Amino acid sequence: MGRTGITLTRFIIETQAGYPAATGEFSALLAQIGLAGKLIAHDLRRAGLINILGTTGGTNVQGEAVKKLDEIANETFIKVFQYSGLVCALASEEMEKPVQFPENWPHGKYMLLFDPLDGSSNTDVNMPLGAIFSILRYEGKGGLPSAQELVRKGTEQIAAGYLMYGSSTMLVFTSGQGVHGFTLDPGIGEYLLSHENIRMPARGKVYAVNEGNYHKWPAGTRRYVDYLKESDKATGRPYSSRYSGCLAADVHRMLLGGGIYLYPGETDKPEGKLRLLYEANPLAMVVEQAGGGASTGTMRILEVEPKALHQRVPLLIGSAEDVSLAEAFIRGER
Numbered sequence: 107m108g109r110t111g112i113t114l115t116r117f118i119i120e121t122q123a124g125y126p127a128a129t130g131e132f133s134a135l136l137a138q139i140g141l142a143g144k145l146i147a148h149d150l151r152r153a154g155l156i157n158i159l160g161t162t163g164g165t166n167v168q169g170e171a172v173k174k175l176d177e178i179a180n181e182t183f184i185k186v187f188q189y190s191g192l193v194c195a196l197a198s199e200e201m202e203k204p205v206q207f208p209e210n211w212p213h214g215k216y217m218l219l220f221d222p223l224d225g226s227s228n229t230d231v232n233m234p235l236g237a238i239f240s241i242l243r244y245e246g247k248g249g250l251p252s253a254q255e256l257v258r259k260g261t262e263q264i265a266a267g268y269l270m271y272g273s274s275t276m277l278v279f280t281s282g283q284g285v286h287g288f289t290l291d292p293g294i295g296e297y298l299l300s301h302e303n304i305r306m307p308a309r310g311k312v313y314a315v316n317e318g319n320y321h322k323w324p325a326g327t328r329r330y331v332d333y334l335k336e337s338d339k340a341t342g343r344p345y346s347s348r349y350s351g352c353l354a355a356d357v358h359r360m361l362l363g364g365g366i367y368l369y370p371g372e373t374d375k376p377e378g379k380l381r382l383l384y385e386a387n388p389l390a391m392v393v394e395q396a397g398g399g400a401s402t403g404t405m406r407i408l409e410v411e412p413k414a415l416h417q418r419v420p421l422l423i424g425s426a427e428d429v430s431l432a433e434a435f436i437r438g439e440r
């Protein structure tokens with residue numbers, strides 16, 4: 107049992123001494139992310155009743171149709187952090203450029219990058235959704251960070267995690283000292299520790315990928331997915347296929363039970379679909395901290411040198427052995 111059931115706040119206070127990056131401010135920052143999660147979960151629970159399903163009619167910087175809930179979730183994060191005194195700049199999937207918060211400067215030394223609502227195609231059909239966040243520290247003395255200051259390598263993240271709105275609402279994060287999962291108890295409105303120090307199995311039995319894209323994948327990716335479907339008792343094949351349409355939920359499954367999630371590059375779109383800075387990097391940090399791996403197919407996600415805020419990247423993420431084997435197929439060794 108250990109510390110199961112303690113609140114997020116107490117967990118952070120108790121463990122703070124062991125966290126190099128942790129200060130009272132860092133705990134406050136996580137508490138604010140938790141608050142955004144509560145506010146969004148509250149909307150999601152009633153979404154079919156309060157006219158917030160469907161699209162806004164607009165498209166975001168990625169050229170994707172914006173759901174009303176994408177916008178609501180984005181505004182919720184902004185509101186929660188605008189006068190927090192904690193964050194000097196934030197960037198989101200839903201905004202072309204980062205937002206600076208002069209009202210929090212020079213006190214607020216954190217920068218936040220996030221996907222405010224992950225799995226938007228699930229909004230109208232009552233399926234799981236999530237949010238993904240990456241936290242950086244800005245030491246600059248020269249004033250508020252420029253847009254390019256937020257474009258940093260994954261290894262520079264000081265913390266990362268996700269919220270997941272499934273049958274329960276969960277907050278899962280790492281600040282470099284293992285991965286911890288908290289479940290929102292809706293009766294008392296608190297996140298309670300439910301999954302302390304999550305460790306991923308080295309190998310799983312499940313894969314998640316949008317197989318509708320099979321014919322667009324390069325040969326190595328196709329061969330790997332074919333391999334997972336062959337029958338071979340010794341290597342635990344065939345794997346089961348589970349794909350929710352929500353990256354955070356699929357990665358959550360792999361984190362707890364092992365396996366691999368793939369959003370590969372495509373022949374005509376080698377960079378794939380997912381975004382490096384606020385989808386791949388934070389989940390890669392979480393998964394590596396739990397003993398798993400995250401790769402572009404040819405290199406570690408966290409080592410990718412980013413050039414642009416909304417840059418895309420192919421993503422293979424999950425159990426360490428599953429990810430290494432997928433890389434071997436992509437290199438053409440199998």
Ligand code: AHG
Binds near residue numbers: 199223224354
């Ligand atoms: P978002 O809703 O933030 O745009 O992210 C959707 C992502 C990810 O959550 C999911 O795994 C994937 O895109 C689904 O894409 P396909 O519909 O192409 O499978």
Ligand code: MN
Binds near residue numbers: 221223353
């Ligand atoms: Mn997403």
Ligand code: MN
Binds near residue numbers: 199221222223225226
């Ligand atoms: Mn999104």
